Ligand SMILES: CC(=O)N[C@H]1[C@@H](OP(=O)(O)OP(=O)(O)OC[C@H]2O[C@@H](n3ccc(=O)[nH]c3=O)[C@H](O)[C@@H]2O)O[C@H](CO)[C@H](O)[C@@H]1O
């Protein structure tokens with residue numbers, strides 16, 4: 540040992556430190572980059588994330604089918620102000636190249652903006668009553684979707700998406716989202732365990748979900764699928780909502796709670812990742828590579844009839 544000069548020992552120690560650093564930073568970077576997502580549900584339905592589909596290939600399958608996609612959107616009261624951005628961004632990103640029929644439900648038909656629609660895309664305005672309770676407006680969507688499918692949409696479209704209006708499209712939303720019954724994972728709860736989901740927890744409500752049940756917490760801002768499957772969903776949720784009202788109970792998150800109960804018993808055939816329902820106030824997380832549709836930041840006191 541006495542032949543080894545101290546500086547040699549220092550150099551050896553330095554080399555070990557350097558190797559340790561390189562090794563550690565390599566693996567910690569790999570750990571950080573590990574953003575794998577689950578792309579299938581326990582009942583084997585796909586969960587659609589960026590990287591799990593080939594947009595060109597899927598379009599090539601669906602486009603020759605000459606499909607029409609209905610899109611319902613409610614703009615009651617001051618929510619008409621969201622229509623312009625919603626429609627303009629939908630024209631850029633939503634089901635581009637497909638026949639799209641927008642159904643705009645509003646109590647202010649004269650305030651519906653005129654937006655240039657691409658070829659093969661139409662818009663109908665359907666007058667609905669206003670209300671002084673936002674909970675009622677939000678919840679009555681199920682009833683109105685049900686009756687409009689009966690009256691009109693059934694004969695005009697193959698698929699349907701029912702969307703929140705206080706939102707914008709930011710990137711491609713195409714045929715990869717089509718399926719028999721399609722729901723979206725709520726962006727606020729995809730990292731949570733189910734005991735944290737805000738399901739309706741009172742057994743007196745028909746939307747009740749016990750603590751040890753539930754698959755995902757689905758967002759009420761998007762529901763889609765075959766017109767007939769969405770029709771049944773809307774009808775069941777509406778009936779249950781009214782049954783609850785008869786017993787003087789309103790589920791925690793109105794139709795969203797009923798939707799979650801319905802989807803627990805009737806599993807969606809396709810689940811969209813939170814890329815398809817983000818919220819502008821929420822910072823992007825590493826799993827979410829693309830934000831396709833996102834709720835804008837709104838001043839609730841300013842836009843809702845009651846707070
Ligand atoms: C991200 C997400 O999943 N959002 C859900 C959530 O919050 P939100 O806070 O996003 O609800 P919201 O105020 O956007 O209401 C839902 C929708 O109802 C319509 N509307 C509402 C009020 C009004 O005065 N006029 C009007 O037209 C409009 O289309 C709006 O987008 O909770 C609601 C139920 O409580 C719905 O389930 C929403 O889909």
Ligand SMILES: [Mn+2]
Pocket residue numbers: 703704705760834
């Ligand atoms: Mn909303």
